[in-house]
Amino acid sequence: MDSMDRNVVVKTVDLTKVYRTFWGKTYVRALNKVNLEIYEGEIFALLGPNGSGKTTTMKLLLGIMFPTKGRVEVFGKSPRSVEIKKDIGFMPEESYLYRFLNADETLRFYANLMGLDRKTRKNRIDEVLQMVGLTEARRRRTREYSKGMSRRIGMAQVLLKDPKLVILDEPTIGLDPMGAREMKDVILDLKQRGKTVILSSHLLADVQDICDRIAILHRGDLIRTDSVENLLTIEDTWEIVAKNLTDQTRQKVRQVIQEGGGDLQKIGHPRESLESLFLKTIKEKEVEK
Amino acid sequence: MKNVWHLAVISYKDSIRKRILWVFLIFSFLLIFTSVALRVMSLERSSVYDRTAGLEAADVKATEEKMTKDMAIASIAIFAVLILLFTASGQIPEEIEGRTLYTLLTYPVKRRHFILGKFLGQVLVILTIVTVMTAILYAALFVRYKTFDLAMLKGIYAIVIQLSVLASLCVMLSAFAPVNFNIIFCFVLFLAGHTTGYISTLARGTKLLPAKWGLTALYAIIPNFEYFNLSSELALKTDVSYAYLFSVTLYGLVYITSMLTIGVAAFRDRQI
Numbered sequence: 001m002d003s004m005d006r007n008v009v010v011k012t013v014d015l016t017k018v019y020r021t022f023w024g025k026t027y028v029r030a031l032n033k034v035n036l037e038i039y040e041g042e043i044f045a046l047l048g049p050n051g052s053g054k055t056t057t058m059k060l061l062l063g064i065m066f067p068t069k070g071r072v073e074v075f076g077k078s079p080r081s082v083e084i085k086k087d088i089g090f091m092p093e094e095s096y097l098y099r100f101l102n103a104d105e106t107l108r109f110y111a112n113l114m115g116l117d118r119k120t121r122k123n124r125i126d127e128v129l130q131m132v133g134l135t136e137a138r139r140r141r142t143r144e145y146s147k148g149m150s151r152r153i154g155m156a157q158v159l160l161k162d163p164k165l166v167i168l169d170e171p172t173i174g175l176d177p178m179g180a181r182e183m184k185d186v187i188l189d190l191k192q193r194g195k196t197v198i199l200s201s202h203l204l205a206d207v208q209d210i211c212d213r214i215a216i217l218h219r220g221d222l223i224r225t226d227s228v229e230n231l232l233t234i235e236d237t238w239e240i241v242a243k244n245l246t247d248q249t250r251q252k253v254r255q256v257i258q259e260g261g262g263d264l265q266k267i268g269h270p271r272e273s274l275e276s277l278f279l280k281t282i283k284e285k286e287v288e289k
Numbered sequence: 290m291k292n293v294w295h296l297a298v299i300s301y302k303d304s305i306r307k308r309i310l311w312v313f314l315i316f317s318f319l320l321i322f323t324s325v326a327l328r329v330m331s332l333e334r335s336s337v338y339d340r341t342a343g344l345e346a347a348d349v350k351a352t353e354e355k356m357t358k359d360m361a362i363a364s365i366a367i368f369a370v371l372i373l374l375f376t377a378s379g380q381i382p383e384e385i386e387g388r389t390l391y392t393l394l395t396y397p398v399k400r401r402h403f404i405l406g407k408f409l410g411q412v413l414v415i416l417t418i419v420t421v422m423t424a425i426l427y428a429a430l431f432v433r434y435k436t437f438d439l440a441m442l443k444g445i446y447a448i449v450i451q452l453s454v455l456a457s458l459c460v461m462l463s464a465f466a467p468v469n470f471n472i473i474f475c476f477v478l479f480l481a482g483h484t485t486g487y488i489s490t491l492a493r494g495t496k497l498l499p500a501k502w503g504l505t506a507l508y509a510i511i512p513n514f515e516y517f518n519l520s521s522e523l524a525l526k527t528d529v530s531y532a533y534l535f536s537v538t539l540y541g542l543v544y545i546t547s548m549l550t551i552g553v554a555a556f557r558d559r560q561i
Contacts, residue, residue: 064394065560082397090395096388098299100306112295113396157392167395 010038014070048217089158099143300410304376317368362520377459378471450541451517461552482514
Protein backbone atom coordinates (compact mmCIF):
# COMPACT_ATOMS: atom_id res chain seq x y z
CA MET A 1 0.00 0.00 0.00
CA ASP A 2 1.27 3.47 -0.79
CA SER A 3 2.23 5.58 2.20
CA MET A 4 -0.18 8.28 1.00
CA ASP A 5 -3.11 5.94 1.68
CA ARG A 6 -2.09 5.05 5.18
CA ASN A 7 -2.81 6.77 8.46
CA VAL A 8 0.10 8.52 10.06
CA VAL A 9 0.45 7.31 13.63
CA VAL A 10 3.62 9.18 14.58
CA LYS A 11 4.84 12.41 13.08
CA THR A 12 7.85 14.46 14.06
CA VAL A 13 8.57 17.88 12.59
CA ASP A 14 12.06 19.32 13.01
CA LEU A 15 12.29 17.43 16.27
CA THR A 16 15.26 18.73 18.20
CA LYS A 17 16.44 17.83 21.65
CA VAL A 18 19.30 19.57 23.35
CA TYR A 19 20.57 18.53 26.75
CA ARG A 20 21.83 21.45 28.76
CA THR A 21 23.81 21.84 31.94
CA PHE A 22 22.27 23.37 35.05
CA TRP A 23 23.57 26.75 33.83
CA GLY A 24 21.83 26.40 30.48
CA LYS A 25 24.94 25.62 28.46
CA THR A 26 24.43 23.05 25.66
CA TYR A 27 26.45 19.92 26.26
CA VAL A 28 24.86 17.56 23.77
CA ARG A 29 22.50 17.90 20.84
CA ALA A 30 20.76 14.52 21.05
CA LEU A 31 18.41 15.10 18.12
CA ASN A 32 18.71 17.59 15.32
CA LYS A 33 15.66 18.52 13.23
CA VAL A 34 14.40 14.99 12.79
CA ASN A 35 11.41 14.58 10.48
CA LEU A 36 9.65 11.24 10.58
CA GLU A 37 6.33 9.77 9.59
CA ILE A 38 5.41 6.33 10.83
CA TYR A 39 2.33 4.68 9.39
CA GLU A 40 -0.37 2.50 10.82
CA GLY A 41 0.36 -1.22 10.75
CA GLU A 42 4.07 -1.08 10.00
CA ILE A 43 7.08 -2.27 11.93
CA PHE A 44 9.50 0.61 12.03
CA ALA A 45 13.04 0.39 13.37
CA LEU A 46 15.28 3.09 14.75
CA LEU A 47 18.88 2.17 14.10
CA GLY A 48 22.08 3.84 15.06
CA PRO A 49 25.17 3.49 17.19
CA ASN A 50 25.15 4.33 20.91
CA GLY A 51 24.42 8.01 21.46
CA SER A 52 22.73 8.43 18.10
CA GLY A 53 19.42 9.56 19.64
CA LYS A 54 17.29 6.41 19.48
CA THR A 55 16.32 6.36 23.16
CA THR A 56 15.78 10.12 23.18
CA THR A 57 13.41 9.75 20.22
CA MET A 58 11.49 7.05 22.07
CA LYS A 59 11.26 9.14 25.24
CA LEU A 60 9.95 12.06 23.20
CA LEU A 61 7.36 9.81 21.56
CA LEU A 62 6.30 8.61 24.99
CA GLY A 63 5.98 12.13 26.37
CA ILE A 64 8.33 11.51 29.28
CA MET A 65 10.77 13.98 27.76
CA PHE A 66 9.91 17.18 25.89
CA PRO A 67 11.38 18.61 22.68
CA THR A 68 13.66 21.63 22.77
CA LYS A 69 12.40 22.63 19.32
CA GLY A 70 10.04 21.14 16.75
CA ARG A 71 7.09 18.97 17.58
CA VAL A 72 5.99 15.39 17.89
CA GLU A 73 2.51 14.02 17.36
CA VAL A 74 1.21 10.60 18.25
CA PHE A 75 -2.25 9.85 16.88
CA GLY A 76 -2.37 13.54 15.99
CA LYS A 77 -1.94 14.66 19.59
CA SER A 78 0.85 15.63 21.91
CA PRO A 79 2.37 12.52 23.51
CA ARG A 80 1.88 14.23 26.88
CA SER A 81 -1.85 13.86 26.47
CA VAL A 82 -3.22 11.26 28.88
CA GLU A 83 -6.02 10.39 26.39
CA ILE A 84 -3.65 8.62 24.02
CA LYS A 85 -1.76 6.68 26.68
CA LYS A 86 -4.22 3.79 26.52
CA ASP A 87 -3.20 3.28 22.93
CA ILE A 88 0.54 3.20 23.53
CA GLY A 89 2.45 0.21 24.89
CA PHE A 90 6.07 0.53 25.87
CA MET A 91 8.69 -2.02 26.77
CA PRO A 92 11.94 -0.39 27.94
CA GLU A 93 15.41 -1.80 27.21
CA GLU A 94 15.35 -3.66 30.49
CA SER A 95 12.04 -4.57 32.01
CA TYR A 96 12.05 -2.35 35.05
CA LEU A 97 9.69 -3.98 37.46
CA TYR A 98 8.54 -3.54 41.02
CA ARG A 99 10.74 -6.23 42.51
CA PHE A 100 8.44 -6.84 45.48
CA LEU A 101 5.52 -7.88 43.27
CA ASN A 102 5.00 -11.18 41.48
CA ALA A 103 3.98 -11.43 37.82
CA ASP A 104 0.29 -11.62 38.68
CA GLU A 105 0.40 -8.58 40.96
CA THR A 106 2.50 -6.63 38.45
CA LEU A 107 -0.01 -7.19 35.69
CA ARG A 108 -2.94 -6.55 38.02
CA PHE A 109 -1.41 -3.19 38.95
CA TYR A 110 -1.03 -2.17 35.31
CA ALA A 111 -4.51 -3.50 34.47
CA ASN A 112 -5.91 -1.37 37.30
CA LEU A 113 -4.21 1.69 35.86
CA MET A 114 -5.97 0.89 32.59
CA GLY A 115 -9.26 0.81 34.46
CA LEU A 116 -10.10 -2.76 33.43
CA ASP A 117 -12.95 -4.34 35.33
CA ARG A 118 -12.30 -7.39 37.50
CA LYS A 119 -13.46 -10.04 35.01
CA THR A 120 -11.74 -8.53 31.97
CA ARG A 121 -8.61 -8.01 34.04
CA LYS A 122 -8.45 -11.62 35.13
CA ASN A 123 -9.09 -12.98 31.65
CA ARG A 124 -6.58 -10.63 30.04
CA ILE A 125 -3.89 -11.44 32.60
CA ASP A 126 -4.38 -15.20 32.12
CA GLU A 127 -4.26 -14.72 28.37
CA VAL A 128 -1.07 -12.63 28.22
CA LEU A 129 0.76 -14.80 30.76
CA GLN A 130 -0.07 -17.75 28.54
CA MET A 131 1.15 -15.84 25.48
CA VAL A 132 4.54 -15.03 27.02
CA GLY A 133 4.87 -18.44 28.67
CA LEU A 134 4.88 -17.26 32.28
CA THR A 135 1.76 -18.98 33.59
CA GLU A 136 3.82 -21.36 35.73
CA ALA A 137 5.89 -18.53 37.23
CA ARG A 138 3.02 -16.11 37.87
CA ARG A 139 3.33 -16.31 41.66
CA ARG A 140 7.09 -15.82 41.78
CA ARG A 141 8.48 -12.43 42.81
CA THR A 142 9.87 -10.63 39.78
CA ARG A 143 13.17 -10.10 41.62
CA GLU A 144 13.75 -13.86 41.16
CA TYR A 145 13.21 -13.67 37.41
CA SER A 146 15.99 -14.20 34.87
CA LYS A 147 16.60 -11.48 32.32
CA GLY A 148 14.62 -13.40 29.72
CA MET A 149 11.66 -13.80 32.08
CA SER A 150 11.80 -10.09 32.91
CA ARG A 151 11.62 -9.30 29.20
CA ARG A 152 8.59 -11.55 28.91
CA ILE A 153 6.77 -9.87 31.75
CA GLY A 154 7.69 -6.54 30.15
CA MET A 155 6.09 -7.74 26.94
CA ALA A 156 3.11 -9.07 28.89
CA GLN A 157 2.34 -5.60 30.28
CA VAL A 158 2.44 -4.27 26.70
CA LEU A 159 0.08 -6.96 25.43
CA LEU A 160 -2.21 -6.42 28.41
CA LYS A 161 -2.96 -2.92 27.15
CA ASP A 162 -3.71 -4.18 23.65
CA PRO A 163 -2.37 -0.85 22.34
CA LYS A 164 -2.52 0.47 18.79
CA LEU A 165 1.09 1.62 18.95
CA VAL A 166 3.83 -0.50 20.51
CA ILE A 167 7.24 0.98 21.27
CA LEU A 168 9.96 -1.52 22.06
CA ASP A 169 13.48 -0.63 23.14
CA GLU A 170 15.87 -3.45 22.24
CA PRO A 171 13.15 -6.13 22.40
CA THR A 172 15.38 -9.16 21.79
CA ILE A 173 18.38 -8.16 23.87
CA GLY A 174 19.22 -10.64 26.62
CA LEU A 175 17.05 -13.38 25.15
CA ASP A 176 18.35 -16.75 24.00
CA PRO A 177 17.78 -17.58 20.29
CA MET A 178 14.48 -19.32 21.02
CA GLY A 179 13.29 -16.46 23.21
CA ALA A 180 14.37 -13.99 20.53
CA ARG A 181 12.46 -15.96 17.88
CA GLU A 182 9.35 -16.02 20.09
CA MET A 183 9.68 -12.28 20.67
CA LYS A 184 9.96 -11.68 16.93
CA ASP A 185 6.91 -13.87 16.35
CA VAL A 186 4.98 -11.82 18.91
CA ILE A 187 6.03 -8.62 17.10
CA LEU A 188 4.97 -10.07 13.73
CA ASP A 189 1.69 -11.14 15.28
CA LEU A 190 1.15 -7.56 16.48
CA LYS A 191 1.64 -6.40 12.91
CA GLN A 192 -0.83 -9.04 11.69
CA ARG A 193 -3.34 -7.59 14.13
CA GLY A 194 -2.88 -4.15 12.60
CA LYS A 195 -0.72 -2.67 15.33
CA THR A 196 2.07 -0.21 14.63
CA VAL A 197 5.41 -1.22 16.11
CA ILE A 198 8.41 1.04 16.63
CA LEU A 199 11.55 -0.64 17.85
CA SER A 200 15.20 0.09 18.35
CA SER A 201 17.78 -2.63 18.15
CA HIS A 202 21.47 -3.25 17.79
CA LEU A 203 20.78 -6.71 16.43
CA LEU A 204 20.55 -5.86 12.76
CA ALA A 205 19.64 -9.38 11.69
CA ASP A 206 16.52 -9.15 13.84
CA VAL A 207 15.61 -5.81 12.31
CA GLN A 208 16.09 -7.14 8.81
CA ASP A 209 13.97 -10.15 9.72
CA ILE A 210 10.87 -8.34 10.85
CA CYS A 211 10.89 -4.63 9.99
CA ASP A 212 9.14 -2.90 7.11
CA ARG A 213 10.98 0.41 7.31
CA ILE A 214 14.00 1.73 9.11
CA ALA A 215 15.48 5.07 10.08
CA ILE A 216 19.21 5.39 10.61
CA LEU A 217 20.31 7.97 13.13
CA HIS A 218 23.81 9.24 13.66
CA ARG A 219 24.72 11.76 16.38
CA GLY A 220 21.18 13.07 16.42
CA ASP A 221 20.84 13.42 12.65
CA LEU A 222 18.43 11.31 10.65
CA ILE A 223 20.60 10.14 7.80
CA ARG A 224 18.35 7.61 6.00
CA THR A 225 14.76 6.44 6.07
CA ASP A 226 13.32 3.86 3.73
CA SER A 227 11.81 0.41 3.50
CA VAL A 228 14.13 -2.46 4.37
CA GLU A 229 13.54 -3.83 0.88
CA ASN A 230 14.58 -0.61 -0.86
CA LEU A 231 17.59 -0.13 1.32
CA LEU A 232 18.92 -3.65 1.02
CA THR A 233 18.05 -4.46 -2.58
CA ILE A 234 21.07 -4.31 -4.87
CA GLU A 235 19.45 -2.90 -7.98
CA ASP A 236 21.94 -4.14 -10.60
CA THR A 237 22.18 -7.70 -9.28
CA TRP A 238 19.68 -10.56 -9.69
CA GLU A 239 19.16 -13.70 -7.70
CA ILE A 240 17.60 -16.89 -9.08
CA VAL A 241 16.66 -19.57 -6.57
CA ALA A 242 15.95 -23.01 -8.04
CA LYS A 243 15.83 -26.58 -6.83
CA ASN A 244 17.08 -29.83 -8.37
CA LEU A 245 19.40 -28.37 -11.01
CA THR A 246 21.65 -30.82 -12.75
CA ASP A 247 25.26 -29.97 -13.63
CA GLN A 248 24.17 -29.70 -17.24
CA THR A 249 21.37 -27.23 -16.48
CA ARG A 250 23.68 -25.10 -14.33
CA GLN A 251 26.13 -25.03 -17.21
CA LYS A 252 23.34 -23.89 -19.55
CA VAL A 253 22.28 -21.13 -17.11
CA ARG A 254 25.88 -19.92 -16.91
CA GLN A 255 26.05 -19.89 -20.70
CA VAL A 256 22.76 -17.98 -21.11
CA ILE A 257 23.90 -15.32 -18.66
CA GLN A 258 27.21 -14.87 -20.40
CA GLU A 259 25.53 -14.71 -23.82
CA GLY A 260 23.16 -12.04 -22.50
CA GLY A 261 26.10 -9.89 -21.43
CA GLY A 262 25.67 -10.61 -17.70
CA ASP A 263 28.49 -11.00 -15.25
CA LEU A 264 27.90 -14.23 -13.31
CA GLN A 265 29.14 -13.78 -9.76
CA LYS A 266 28.24 -17.03 -8.11
CA ILE A 267 26.34 -20.28 -8.54
CA GLY A 268 26.23 -22.36 -5.41
CA HIS A 269 24.10 -23.70 -2.58
CA PRO A 270 22.31 -21.12 -0.47
CA ARG A 271 23.10 -21.17 3.23
CA GLU A 272 20.63 -21.55 6.00
CA SER A 273 20.75 -18.86 8.68
CA LEU A 274 22.40 -19.89 11.93
CA GLU A 275 19.24 -18.96 13.80
CA SER A 276 17.10 -21.23 11.67
CA LEU A 277 19.60 -24.12 12.02
CA PHE A 278 19.78 -23.67 15.79
CA LEU A 279 16.02 -23.59 16.25
CA LYS A 280 15.56 -26.63 14.01
CA THR A 281 18.18 -28.62 15.93
CA ILE A 282 16.67 -27.78 19.31
CA LYS A 283 13.17 -28.63 18.09
CA GLU A 284 14.33 -32.00 16.75
CA LYS A 285 15.98 -32.78 20.07
CA GLU A 286 12.81 -31.87 21.94
CA VAL A 287 10.72 -34.12 19.66
CA GLU A 288 13.13 -37.02 20.35
CA LYS A 289 12.64 -36.63 24.10
CA MET B 290 -8.90 9.34 40.65
CA LYS B 291 -8.96 5.55 41.09
CA ASN B 292 -5.39 5.55 39.85
CA VAL B 293 -4.38 7.62 42.89
CA TRP B 294 -5.48 4.73 45.05
CA HIS B 295 -3.68 2.10 42.93
CA LEU B 296 -0.49 4.18 43.06
CA ALA B 297 -0.91 4.67 46.80
CA VAL B 298 -1.15 0.91 47.34
CA ILE B 299 2.06 0.32 45.38
CA SER B 300 3.82 3.10 47.27
CA TYR B 301 2.61 1.56 50.55
CA LYS B 302 3.74 -1.96 49.61
CA ASP B 303 7.12 -0.59 48.55
CA SER B 304 7.60 1.26 51.86
CA ILE B 305 6.37 -1.53 54.09
CA ARG B 306 8.94 -3.98 52.70
CA LYS B 307 11.85 -1.67 53.59
CA ARG B 308 14.10 -3.14 56.27
CA ILE B 309 14.76 0.22 57.86
CA LEU B 310 11.07 0.52 58.70
CA TRP B 311 11.16 -2.74 60.63
CA VAL B 312 14.43 -1.83 62.36
CA PHE B 313 12.95 1.42 63.67
CA LEU B 314 9.68 -0.29 64.53
CA ILE B 315 11.49 -2.88 66.64
CA PHE B 316 13.52 -0.13 68.33
CA SER B 317 10.35 1.78 69.11
CA PHE B 318 8.80 -1.39 70.53
CA LEU B 319 11.83 -1.87 72.80
CA LEU B 320 11.89 1.77 73.83
CA ILE B 321 8.21 1.94 74.69
CA PHE B 322 8.51 -1.16 76.85
CA THR B 323 11.79 0.02 78.36
CA SER B 324 10.26 3.37 79.23
CA VAL B 325 7.61 1.53 81.22
CA ALA B 326 10.28 -0.54 82.95
CA LEU B 327 12.35 2.56 83.74
CA ARG B 328 9.37 4.15 85.43
CA VAL B 329 9.05 1.07 87.62
CA MET B 330 12.53 1.74 88.93
CA SER B 331 11.72 5.40 89.26
CA LEU B 332 8.61 4.60 91.27
CA GLU B 333 10.61 2.62 93.79
CA ARG B 334 13.01 5.48 94.28
CA SER B 335 10.43 8.23 94.16
CA SER B 336 8.03 6.54 96.55
CA VAL B 337 10.59 6.65 99.35
CA TYR B 338 11.39 10.28 98.64
CA ASP B 339 7.86 11.46 98.05
CA ARG B 340 6.37 9.69 101.02
CA THR B 341 8.75 11.61 103.18
CA ALA B 342 7.53 14.74 101.45
CA GLY B 343 4.01 13.81 102.43
CA LEU B 344 2.77 12.46 99.10
CA GLU B 345 0.64 9.37 98.86
CA ALA B 346 1.88 6.38 96.87
CA ALA B 347 -1.12 6.76 94.56
CA ASP B 348 -0.06 10.30 93.65
CA VAL B 349 3.45 9.12 92.92
CA LYS B 350 2.11 6.34 90.72
CA ALA B 351 -0.13 8.80 88.88
CA THR B 352 2.82 11.13 88.30
CA GLU B 353 4.89 8.26 87.06
CA GLU B 354 2.10 7.15 84.72
CA LYS B 355 1.91 10.67 83.27
CA MET B 356 5.65 10.74 82.67
CA THR B 357 5.54 7.30 81.06
CA LYS B 358 2.78 8.41 78.71
CA ASP B 359 4.62 11.61 77.89
CA MET B 360 7.78 9.74 77.01
CA ALA B 361 5.97 6.98 75.11
CA ILE B 362 3.95 9.43 72.98
CA ALA B 363 7.16 11.36 72.24
CA SER B 364 8.83 8.05 71.28
CA ILE B 365 6.02 7.26 68.84
CA ALA B 366 6.41 10.68 67.24
CA ILE B 367 10.21 10.45 66.93
CA PHE B 368 10.35 6.90 65.59
CA ALA B 369 7.51 7.50 63.18
CA VAL B 370 9.32 10.59 61.89
CA LEU B 371 12.54 8.61 61.38
CA ILE B 372 10.67 5.85 59.54
CA LEU B 373 8.81 8.36 57.41
CA LEU B 374 11.96 10.25 56.41
CA PHE B 375 13.46 7.05 55.04
CA THR B 376 10.34 5.80 53.28
CA ALA B 377 8.91 9.04 51.88
CA SER B 378 12.13 10.74 50.74
CA GLY B 379 12.95 8.11 48.15
CA GLN B 380 9.47 7.77 46.69
CA ILE B 381 10.04 9.52 43.36
CA PRO B 382 13.87 9.28 43.01
CA GLU B 383 13.63 5.49 43.42
CA GLU B 384 10.97 5.28 40.70
CA ILE B 385 13.26 7.28 38.42
CA GLU B 386 16.44 5.36 39.29
CA GLY B 387 14.64 2.03 39.06
CA ARG B 388 13.05 3.31 35.83
CA THR B 389 9.67 1.92 36.80
CA LEU B 390 8.41 5.44 36.12
CA TYR B 391 9.19 5.02 32.40
CA THR B 392 6.57 2.32 32.07
CA LEU B 393 4.20 3.91 34.55
CA LEU B 394 3.96 7.18 32.66
CA THR B 395 3.02 5.36 29.46
CA TYR B 396 -0.22 4.41 31.23
CA PRO B 397 -3.14 6.83 31.55
CA VAL B 398 -1.71 8.30 34.73
CA LYS B 399 -1.72 12.05 35.26
CA ARG B 400 1.44 13.34 36.83
CA ARG B 401 -0.52 15.06 39.58
CA HIS B 402 -2.21 11.75 40.40
CA PHE B 403 1.21 10.17 40.66
CA ILE B 404 2.24 12.74 43.31
CA LEU B 405 -1.06 12.36 45.17
CA GLY B 406 -0.74 8.57 45.07
CA LYS B 407 2.73 8.76 46.53
CA PHE B 408 1.49 11.00 49.32
CA LEU B 409 -1.54 8.84 50.06
CA GLY B 410 0.72 5.76 50.15
CA GLN B 411 2.82 7.45 52.81
CA VAL B 412 -0.29 8.35 54.80
CA LEU B 413 -1.15 4.62 54.76
CA VAL B 414 2.37 3.89 56.03
CA ILE B 415 1.90 6.48 58.79
CA LEU B 416 -1.44 4.94 59.81
CA THR B 417 0.12 1.47 59.91
CA ILE B 418 3.18 2.34 61.98
CA VAL B 419 1.30 4.63 64.34
CA THR B 420 -1.39 1.98 64.85
CA VAL B 421 1.23 -0.66 65.66
CA MET B 422 3.10 1.67 68.03
CA THR B 423 -0.11 2.82 69.70
CA ALA B 424 -1.18 -0.79 70.22
CA ILE B 425 2.21 -1.48 71.83
CA LEU B 426 1.84 1.60 74.04
CA TYR B 427 -1.66 0.67 75.17
CA ALA B 428 -0.57 -2.91 75.85
CA ALA B 429 2.45 -1.73 77.85
CA LEU B 430 0.37 0.72 79.87
CA PHE B 431 -2.30 -1.88 80.50
CA VAL B 432 0.26 -4.42 81.70
CA ARG B 433 1.84 -1.89 84.05
CA TYR B 434 -1.05 0.30 85.23
CA LYS B 435 -4.17 -1.61 84.18
CA THR B 436 -5.41 1.57 82.48
CA PHE B 437 -6.87 2.21 79.07
CA ASP B 438 -6.83 5.96 78.57
CA LEU B 439 -8.74 6.79 75.37
CA ALA B 440 -7.89 10.50 75.71
CA MET B 441 -4.39 9.65 74.54
CA LEU B 442 -5.84 9.00 71.09
CA LYS B 443 -6.19 12.77 70.65
CA GLY B 444 -2.42 13.10 70.95
CA ILE B 445 -1.92 10.20 68.57
CA TYR B 446 -4.28 11.88 66.10
CA ALA B 447 -2.20 15.07 66.25
CA ILE B 448 0.91 12.97 65.59
CA VAL B 449 -0.77 11.48 62.50
CA ILE B 450 -1.51 15.00 61.19
CA GLN B 451 2.03 16.11 61.98
CA LEU B 452 3.47 13.11 60.15
CA SER B 453 1.17 13.73 57.18
CA VAL B 454 2.51 17.29 56.97
CA LEU B 455 6.06 15.93 57.02
CA ALA B 456 5.13 13.31 54.39
CA SER B 457 3.76 16.03 52.09
CA LEU B 458 7.03 17.93 52.50
CA CYS B 459 9.10 14.81 51.73
CA VAL B 460 7.00 13.90 48.67
CA MET B 461 7.16 17.49 47.41
CA LEU B 462 10.94 17.55 47.72
CA SER B 463 11.30 14.08 46.22
CA ALA B 464 9.72 15.48 43.03
CA PHE B 465 13.01 17.23 42.27
CA ALA B 466 15.58 16.63 45.03
CA PRO B 467 17.84 13.62 45.65
CA VAL B 468 17.08 11.27 48.55
CA ASN B 469 19.95 12.24 50.88
CA PHE B 470 19.28 15.95 50.55
CA ASN B 471 15.59 15.30 51.17
CA ILE B 472 16.20 13.29 54.36
CA ILE B 473 18.60 15.87 55.82
CA PHE B 474 16.48 18.86 54.79
CA CYS B 475 13.26 17.39 56.18
CA PHE B 476 14.93 16.35 59.42
CA VAL B 477 16.41 19.82 59.94
CA LEU B 478 13.04 21.35 59.10
CA PHE B 479 11.36 19.00 61.55
CA LEU B 480 13.73 20.16 64.31
CA ALA B 481 13.31 23.79 63.24
CA GLY B 482 9.54 23.29 63.25
CA HIS B 483 9.72 22.62 66.98
CA THR B 484 11.51 25.91 67.59
CA THR B 485 9.36 28.30 65.58
CA GLY B 486 8.37 29.96 68.86
CA TYR B 487 11.97 31.12 69.28
CA ILE B 488 12.08 32.34 65.69
CA SER B 489 8.94 34.38 66.33
CA THR B 490 10.42 35.82 69.55
CA LEU B 491 13.65 36.64 67.71
CA ALA B 492 11.70 38.35 64.93
CA ARG B 493 9.85 40.49 67.45
CA GLY B 494 13.04 41.39 69.28
CA THR B 495 15.11 42.30 66.22
CA LYS B 496 15.32 45.94 65.25
CA LEU B 497 17.21 45.40 62.01
CA LEU B 498 14.44 45.40 59.38
CA PRO B 499 15.83 42.88 56.84
CA ALA B 500 16.53 40.42 59.67
CA LYS B 501 13.05 40.99 61.06
CA TRP B 502 11.46 40.35 57.67
CA GLY B 503 13.63 37.31 57.08
CA LEU B 504 12.79 35.80 60.45
CA THR B 505 9.08 36.57 60.00
CA ALA B 506 9.12 34.91 56.59
CA LEU B 507 10.94 31.91 58.06
CA TYR B 508 8.34 31.71 60.82
CA ALA B 509 5.57 31.72 58.22
CA ILE B 510 7.19 29.10 55.97
CA ILE B 511 8.42 26.56 58.51
CA PRO B 512 5.56 24.42 59.77
CA ASN B 513 5.01 24.81 63.47
CA PHE B 514 5.43 21.18 64.53
CA GLU B 515 5.13 22.11 68.19
CA TYR B 516 1.48 22.89 67.43
CA PHE B 517 0.90 19.14 66.98
CA ASN B 518 2.69 18.13 70.17
CA LEU B 519 0.03 17.31 72.73
CA SER B 520 2.00 14.82 74.78
CA SER B 521 2.45 17.11 77.81
CA GLU B 522 -1.21 18.15 77.87
CA LEU B 523 -2.38 14.56 77.64
CA ALA B 524 0.13 13.27 80.18
CA LEU B 525 -1.05 15.96 82.57
CA LYS B 526 -4.64 15.04 81.71
CA THR B 527 -5.32 18.58 80.54
CA ASP B 528 -8.33 18.26 78.33
CA VAL B 529 -7.59 18.90 74.68
CA SER B 530 -10.66 20.42 73.08
CA TYR B 531 -12.08 19.23 69.79
CA ALA B 532 -11.87 22.83 68.59
CA TYR B 533 -8.10 22.66 69.06
CA LEU B 534 -7.95 19.34 67.20
CA PHE B 535 -9.99 20.91 64.41
CA SER B 536 -7.56 23.84 64.17
CA VAL B 537 -4.65 21.37 64.12
CA THR B 538 -6.36 19.49 61.28
CA LEU B 539 -7.03 22.68 59.35
CA TYR B 540 -3.46 23.89 59.79
CA GLY B 541 -2.19 20.50 58.63
CA LEU B 542 -4.48 20.46 55.59
CA VAL B 543 -3.42 23.94 54.50
CA TYR B 544 0.23 22.96 54.77
CA ILE B 545 -0.27 19.60 53.02
CA THR B 546 -2.22 21.24 50.17
CA SER B 547 0.52 23.86 49.71
CA MET B 548 3.30 21.26 49.68
CA LEU B 549 1.49 18.96 47.24
CA THR B 550 0.67 21.87 44.95
CA ILE B 551 4.37 22.79 44.78
CA GLY B 552 5.24 19.11 44.25
CA VAL B 553 2.75 18.75 41.39
CA ALA B 554 4.03 21.95 39.74
CA ALA B 555 7.65 20.81 40.05
CA PHE B 556 6.93 17.34 38.69
CA ARG B 557 4.63 18.43 35.86
CA ASP B 558 7.47 19.47 33.58
CA ARG B 559 10.15 17.21 34.94
CA GLN B 560 11.91 15.27 32.17
CA ILE B 561 12.81 11.71 32.97
